[in-house]
Amino acid sequence: MARDQRPARDQRRGRSAQKPKKAQLPQGRVVRPEEFLPTTAREMRERGWEQCDFVYVCGDAYVDHPSFGMAIISRLLEAHGYRVGIIAQPDWRDPASIDVFGEPRLAFLVTGGNMDSMVNHYTVAKHRRSRDLYSPGGKMGLRPDHATVVYGNLIRRTYKRTPMVIGGIEASLRRLAHYDYWSNKLKRSILLDSGADLISYGMGEHAIVAIAEALDAGLDVGDLSFIPGTVYRSRTIEQCDRPVLLPTFEQMQADRREYARSFGMQYKQLNPFLGRPLVEEYPHGVYVIQNPPAEPLTTQEFDAVYELPYARAYHPSYEKAGGIPAFKEVQFSLTSNRGCLGECSFCALNFHQGRIIQSRSDDSLLAEAQALTQHPQFKGYIHDVGGPTANFRVPACQAQLSRGACAGRRCLSPEPCKHLTVTHKAYVRLLRKMRALPGVKKVFVRSGIRFDYALLDRDHTFIRELATHHVSGQLRLAPEHVCDEVLRVMGKPSNDVYQRFCKEFERVSREAGKEQYVVPYLMSSHPGSTLREAVRLAEFCRDMGYNPEQVQDFYPTPSTVSTCIYYTGLDPRTMEPVYCPTDPHEKAMQRALIQYRNPANRKLVKEALRKAHRTDLIGHGKKCLVRP
Numbered sequence: 001m002a003r004d005q006r007p008a009r010d011q012r013r014g015r016s017a018q019k020p021k022k023a024q025l026p027q028g029r030v031v032r033p034e035e036f037l038p039t040t041a042r043e044m045r046e047r048g049w050e051q052c053d054f055v056y057v058c059g060d061a062y063v064d065h066p067s068f069g070m071a072i073i074s075r076l077l078e079a080h081g082y083r084v085g086i087i088a089q090p091d092w093r094d095p096a097s098i099d100v101f102g103e104p105r106l107a108f109l110v111t112g113g114n115m116d117s118m119v120n121h122y123t124v125a126k127h128r129r130s131r132d133l134y135s136p137g138g139k140m141g142l143r144p145d146h147a148t149v150v151y152g153n154l155i156r157r158t159y160k161r162t163p164m165v166i167g168g169i170e171a172s173l174r175r176l177a178h179y180d181y182w183s184n185k186l187k188r189s190i191l192l193d194s195g196a197d198l199i200s201y202g203m204g205e206h207a208i209v210a211i212a213e214a215l216d217a218g219l220d221v222g223d224l225s226f227i228p229g230t231v232y233r234s235r236t237i238e239q240c241d242r243p244v245l246l247p248t249f250e251q252m253q254a255d256r257r258e259y260a261r262s263f264g265m266q267y268k269q270l271n272p273f274l275g276r277p278l279v280e281e282y283p284h285g286v287y288v289i290q291n292p293p294a295e296p297l298t299t300q301e302f303d304a305v306y307e308l309p310y311a312r313a314y315h316p317s318y319e320k321a322g323g324i325p326a327f328k329e330v331q332f333s334l335t336s337n338r339g340c341l342g343e344c345s346f347c348a349l350n351f352h353q354g355r356i357i358q359s360r361s362d363d364s365l366l367a368e369a370q371a372l373t374q375h376p377q378f379k380g381y382i383h384d385v386g387g388p389t390a391n392f393r394v395p396a397c398q399a400q401l402s403r404g405a406c407a408g409r410r411c412l413s414p415e416p417c418k419h420l421t422v423t424h425k426a427y428v429r430l431l432r433k434m435r436a437l438p439g440v441k442k443v444f445v446r447s448g449i450r451f452d453y454a455l456l457d458r459d460h461t462f463i464r465e466l467a468t469h470h471v472s473g474q475l476r477l478a479p480e481h482v483c484d485e486v487l488r489v490m491g492k493p494s495n496d497v498y499q500r501f502c503k504e505f506e507r508v509s510r511e512a513g514k515e516q517y518v519v520p521y522l523m524s525s526h527p528g529s530t531l532r533e534a535v536r537l538a539e540f541c542r543d544m545g546y547n548p549e550q551v552q553d554f555y556p557t558p559s560t561v562s563t564c565i566y567y568t569g570l571d572p573r574t575m576e577p578v579y580c581p582t583d584p585h586e587k588a589m590q591r592a593l594i595q596y597r598n599p600a601n602r603k604l605v606k607e608a609l610r611k612a613h614r615t616d617l618i619g620h621g622k623k624c625l626v627r628p
Contacts (some may be wrong), residue, residue: 229294297366
């Protein structure tokens, strides 16, 4: 993070360097506006600033908590001596809303927020959602569709040449040509549509500091072609070392197979140590070039990021509206790790956080937990200690730390790699320390856990401790499906692994004197699922007496393997054809089958059973799903 360079630069600017503080929380008091970064020109001037170095524009409300990317990046820049102003949820219909601080000295930083704005706004059926959990009071409509693009163009209306860097999940997963489900089109890189100069993709800490240092040193933003974890545009590729030439945008538009081929090539270059630059050509001699991913954070860097002086609250201006709903979900949770070696096909983590597990130290997490106990609203319950997958605390193997994750091999699927390190000792030790803290009544584990990984550990201490101390009645897991044909496409373990875990969890729960059960998350209409597999999933629900109130219909979000299959009909990893239900009516039938008990679904269920040649399930028998 180049911290050794900060004091010299601060001295050069006539500023005092401040060492990042340990995690602190408000104790019985209201968090004051001055504890946040400035959000108005008046607040900027009260700090004695004439100009911001960076202006951060975000589609989310301003929450200064490390579960929000805006808070991490802005506080990290502050820790390196930069002056950052925040424009949260500007009115995209008013150019003046982007001019709160005037022109920044170094750059505008733009993000759509913690979620892709289209996923935030629309259901899989493309119906408008009623609430935005990242807005004051959950109010919908405070950000535009495709927020990053809209904000970028709004900035360019006034500031034609000011450097602009886009980042966050929306920009990260749209960094190259991508299928856009909502328009049902292949879209070009968001870099071009937004008018930005750079994309900082992935989690962004290393990249944003490198960008800031380069701009502060006087380099032109057009010369920043060397920073890992970034995407830039160019008229030449001579500067690239051993570039991988992807199919051109025009080729992909003309032939979906070319898009599948391109996605497969990208998939193999997600390695921060051995990855090569990716080059995507557009008309008129424009190249969009993706540098290899930034290296993962070390434990010390990870700790430092989470120990920055966050206010750990939403901005007080939102209090009258009822606060920010998304903040309430994470206020008393702890992020212990990043990355996921699971590689579920429908998940974008591989393209965003990567497969290399990064973990915070026990000391850092315990210090944050201790601070939570001093919060006036803390009732003794830590809601979660986890990350993308809670029980991934160590890298898949030591080789990943120097050579990265294997390009042609997955760690867990279809079979576990023989080199996979399987251990829960560090996580169990952390949870034991956490629940022993004074003031802590219970520590929940609510992040997803990978049950196949848990079973691979011959020592089932983690499963016992999970059942005994960290669950209350129900453990929610995500087997997603029960048909191995679909599970293979998903990158999930076979159904018999899930069944074995359920039996083991219920057994150790009984030993602990508790009646606890596993509640599954299920997904309909995923690639690989025909009506036949959907019927088998319905039979599974029938046999276990499970009546799911909510079912996740497969949502084709940018930069996932499953979305590529949805658009092309090909698995980009193998280029083999995969059946995918894309017709809205068939998707409705598959979803209705899982919720066959709902009277509103009766007509769809009967139609689906007839088409699947399973009319034996229409009748009055115990095994029947619907009556004639």
